[in-house]
Amino acid sequence: MLDNGTKQRIDTARNILVGKVPDPKSQVEQITIALIYKFMDDMDQESLSLGGTASFFVGEYEKYGWTRMFDPRLGGFDMLALYAEAITRMSENPHIPQLFRDIFKNAYLPYRDPETLKLFLKTINEFHYDHSERLGDAFEYLLSVLGSQGDAGQFRTPRHIIEFMVAVVNPQKHETILDPACGTAGFLISAYKHIRKQNTIKDPGDQLSMQDRTRMVNNFTGYDISPDMVRLSLVNMYLHGFVTPQIYEYDTLSSEDRWHEYADVILANPPFMSPKGGIRPHKKFSVQSKRSEVLFVDYMAEHLTPNGRAAIIVPEGIIFQSGTAYKDLRKYLVEKHFLWAVVSLPSGVFNPYAGVKTSILFLDKVVARKTDRVLFVKVENDGFDLGAQRRPIDKNDLPAAQQLMQDWQQSVVEKGGEGFDLAQYAEIPALLVEKSRLAENGEYNLTGDRYKTTTKRERNLFPIVELKVVCEIISGQSPEGRFYNDEGIGTPFYQGKTEFSEIYIKAPTKWTTQVTKTAYKNDILMSVRAPVGPVNIASQEICIGRGLAAIRANEEKILHKYLFYLIRAKETEINGNSGAVFPSINRSEIEKIKIPLPPLEIQREIVTEIGDYQRIINGARMVVENWKPNIELELEEARKEAGVEEWEMVKLGEVCENLDSLRKPVTKSDRKNGIYPYYGASGIIDYVNDYLLDGDFLLISEDGANLLARNTPIAFSITGKTWVNNHAHVLKFENKVSQHYVELLINSMDISLYVTGSAQPKLNQKSLNSILIPFPPYEIQERIVNQIQIEEELILANKKFICIYNKKIFQTIDRVWNR
Template identity: 30%
Template sequence: MNILWSGGVANHSTIIEQINYLVFLRSLSKKDDHAMRIDPEAERVFQGELSQYHWDNLLVLNAEVLFSTLEDIYRRLPELTTDKTIQLLYRDAHVKVFDKPTLRRLVHEIEQLMSDLEKEATTGRNDIFGDMYEYLLSKLAQAGTLGSFRTPRHIINFIVDVIDPDKGETILDPACGTAGFLVAALEHLKEKYSSEEFKKENKHPLDLLSPDERKFLFQHTFTGFDSDFDMFKFGLMNLYLHQLEHPNIKRINTLVDTAGDRTKWDIILANPPFAGAVDQSSISEDLQMGTRATEILFLRYMIDHLSPTGRTGVIVPEGIIFSNTNAHKKIRQLLIETAGLWAVVSLPAGVFNPYSGVKTSILFFDKSIARNIESILFAKVSHDGFDLGASKRLVDKDDLPNALNALLKYHSGLRNKASNAAEAIYILGAEIAHLIPKHKISETGDYNLSGDHYLLSSEYSDAKWPMVSIEELCDLGRGRVINKQDIAKNPGAFPVYSSQTTDDGIFGYLGSYDFDGEYVTWTTDGANAGTVFYRTGKFNCTNVCGTLKAKTKKINMRFLAQALNRIAYKHVIHAGNPKLMNNVMAKITVPLPPLEIQDQIVKELRGYQEIIDGATQIVANWKCKIEIDTTWERVKLKDVCNINPKKIEIKNINPETEVSFVPMADLNQNNANFVIKQTKKLSEVIGSYTYFTENDVLLARVTPCFENGKAGIARKLKNKIGFGSSEYIVIRPSEKILPEIIYCYISEQRFNAAGKIKMTGTGGLQRVPVDFVQNWEISLPPLEVQRQIVDQIDIERTLVDGNKKLIEIYKRKIIDVLSAI
């Protein structure tokens, strides 16, 4: 929002207020447009005397006329409309951007911003106002003010999906901000209670609800509180545009203004402010806990105002998890003994970047099952589908889908008084999920909610073999400082192991060695702390590696490495730089079967691992490859393909025609096939998205998708027409070339490497130029040869898929063997 600052508007609240008014004005206009497409006789906001104020009319006005027109709108809109929400929002509204050219630039920048956000909103769960506020935060550099920053949409959706709202339930967000949680809950209910035939057309009419149930949903289900007037307006506007035209959003301070209120809700969803502190004398008497910390007070409010069968999903800072103040201990005790806490999900520290690096967790509690809970499920989400730096780029690793599945299984078991615990752990994997008995959490009196705190020997607590500490079995040591200069001065054949996990942890090779024999090593410091390796022969270790050398003949070191790999990481201390030092490692206990049993286990596991290693190598190394015949004609792609075909081809197609929609997330890496998950009307996508048709090849041109090999062949399209991300390059084969051949050529490493060099753009967002693709040279086989190549590729791909399945099976076998001991 540099244009506002340069135009003399520097106040944070004024900036948000002015943008609020303009964005909502645009959104009301777009809402009218949508209503007109469905029913030309539909009632609209901008009709009659107000029709001249439609957003599209504002875009063509010069600066002078625009200023006076907006003043007229803000004055006349609350007078002429009958909609009470619009009257409230524009009451006493005035234009406060007095530099008229700046105002005009602002209007056009908002048009561009909102258009871009609408293009990106390719799922059915859109929160445009939330996205816009996130953009404002990034520009205003005030994201941490009063502990306020926007909750990422994918985290909101995860929490809502775990809670799974139902018809007839009431839902509260006591710190609602832009109403992102309430919008997500509404979208969840629309998905849940709309027929499949409607959803196929991307419609969600809630036809599975009765008229009374729909009335309850729109009039009584959703409530939100926020003390900030700008956020109050954001929330009202956001819900209004999601069909809640008279939302129950109140401008009140939950911690101050609710004394004596006994209202209870069935569901509470929240990410309350973390960094704030309320004046002690202002805090509602009902919430007094001897603290001014807002996160504790909000939790107390939620516990008190949850119905006897109610459930909550709330994001909390790490202080709630383990801080030792009396107030922190008391709120944790209430969560465990009163609220029905059943799961704690640890989120990675970068989830809220770039606005905050605060480490957070999600607490799930359900009063209806409080008596059934014997153990609390702790889960670690290390990857949320996005890079954890400031850029927030999409990445391949995402633990949230498995975590959602496991949490739903476990919660369902608790509600039905059945044990789904083992299934939940199986889904997530024992390395990132575990159960801690509730009595174990309560017995110390501090009610610590850090799952790692209780993990000593938890993997093997029911083992039939004696538990023995590492210091009883091994001598502990450590490597030394070795740097690249040392390796350059003394090169040789003896590996130097460091903290990295790639290349078996090899940092380089020296001409001398420090260790000789059979050892177990582990990473002591950094992101890979707790990673365990079996080592043998002559080698070296850097100072971030600990070493274990057997001092008894009772232990098979390969067995020890396997056992420690299951539990060592759980003893890592995450205060600052993660560490697993020798003193902690020494106290870890492992089961000690007789040596012959250890040998049998190791033999069995080595056999499984060899199968996994072989299958992994096949999967990792396979690429569809064309053996070039030098007699084949050399051509440029543009000579045998149509690059980015024009939409004019479909100008006569009915705008209501259903077409396939393929967002970037649905395109796979190094796999030509992808599943069509969405359809949209042609009119919804033709303006802003990339057009393609059956058998076109899609290539992601933007970082990091291009480097990661995102590409595919469009098949089984609805009405043989598709649209997708604006970051696709579409390559349409002519009759001279098959799409599979194109895909193979653009999947080659040399194409990828050359494309990266040619990328243009600044910062984190770079793109491959279209002319690079157009002018890429390939060898063109005769069509008959192309068909033979494709047949061979299909055979190979079937074998690769079989190896992927083999890897899954034998990884599970290893887990089962270790669990059995």
């Protein structure tokens, strides 16, 4: 379990480097090299203390011993020169294992500031090598700062997605496990932990024999084309107990050296993008292509053992792209009995690094041969919101998806899937599709929604027409960048959904003096590239870029407002078939969208009805968005009524008891699912099977960017049996009124003077206790709390109004469809 001290040392090391080494990946590499350097010296020192001899820093390399860096006789630049020379030459040291030489391969010091290096090495010196899992957890935390290598289409896989994939595939202790695009070895480490957990009664892995452990060390293999990623993988595996990790710098798609090596389990999130000009693969692949995402999936399918299984994250192009290679790959997976399940993930899973939409292909050569159906599962919520910060939320479809998939696997293996009742899993959108249906048009499209069936209606109320019958579709085209300006010269330019509002586009922020494609007032603008489907209405003549298409209604046949409401209601059903990495939709696909076409009189009635609902929604939303509790005003009015000069100012620590000593952090891997909320700096982040606190308490964030950004409340009340980690202060008040009063006050105050650090903002206990607050008598606090609670109830009522009338809009649209 990662302790707070270790986490803080890692954060400190990064903060020291950030001024000289701004790139997170380079920061991780510098910390990695320094840690291994220090750990080698620790092993030498341990050997010497036990009466042995040093192994690593001997002969001509003795002068590079870690402790030599701290010789007080060394000046700043001398120390810098010695360290830079040491890490550069360490890959040539014949006294260290090949593993360590590989880690130091191409190592160098990217800055020349002695003070920065001195502070950095002093922080690294606080780490000490031992053989516990703690160092592995620490290194995983360090790797978590890596976001994206977007130029190569590589995106760090969120741990909860990795754990879901591993749980479904369920690797066993005797199986060989491969990640052919291993990055930092996240999948391999997760698979190792899964196996160890499956073989635990008391202590982690206590049911694994020495023979099991020895075999496992040799059963995990990873390839990566990047030497930097190989270095990080080697360290990650080593710190998790793999003394000789099988991680290789290897071009999976172009080299044939390891083509004849197979695995029982393959887990991967391979690169989504191909280099310019494509890949130049050898001729052994079953599917001929130069697209890396196609070749990686082909490689993994072909390199499974006869009973092998795989889970692969793929971009949407693999799912529905109509290119020959994509279709051939899907046909190969279905007809050769590899594919047994497809899981569609939310489009924000890789935020904030990429908005790419992805799915997971599950392959199993045993399960797929025993059934003629493929399971499609749609994960709409993965436990986090889809914003840039990916904050935890209550909705999480992954546990239900995992249970469904495991039950389906078991049913197929035991009975060929006969009698399996999918209706029992109503909490997760899923369907079973016959393989023959996938093959019907030769596309083998793996978009689950297209195979949904509905009960046939007696008849449609109105004719169903394609958009091209009643509209003109204009695809956007972006002018050259040299024609843009932000001074209002020329024609307003819009290029994507970011400029949309509820109905009409926002005010322009960019103009162009060269107009390529024009949208006129009342044209409907559709986002056609990641995301596909959202619409707005043009409020004036504008130039549109390639992220938009204009849908121009023939007002003699269809009203633009009616068409807008209709398409907006269908937004989630609109899927393009021409994107590869990023979802997109082209003009011909938009033209084929089908809609009901009632007479103009009925269209006007529908527009009027929805317009009335929309006005109510707009009014309620204005109330919700503009309200915030004004505790300062309430305090001032109460002061005037009481006839006092000012309220008594007290330190927060004087009116409550701080219970931070009761907090206890637990890493996600060590938490056991339960019914008790597990709180962090921003609220509930998990549920566990035990509790630390029982009663009413106020939590205040201890660290995080939100202390300054204030996007969400930093103070929040909790009640009942709960567990709190070390990212939130715990305060106990004499009564609930004072607790809620202080909660309101802290959330409305500017506390930036009490917060230290900018890269890693922190409100320590001393600063928290010293915050000065007005603290009127109990009855004044109660009056203020009651007044604000009344206002909060009104806000809640307005939110309900919004939900009710949004539902009425969709009901109106459903009537048009005769639903």
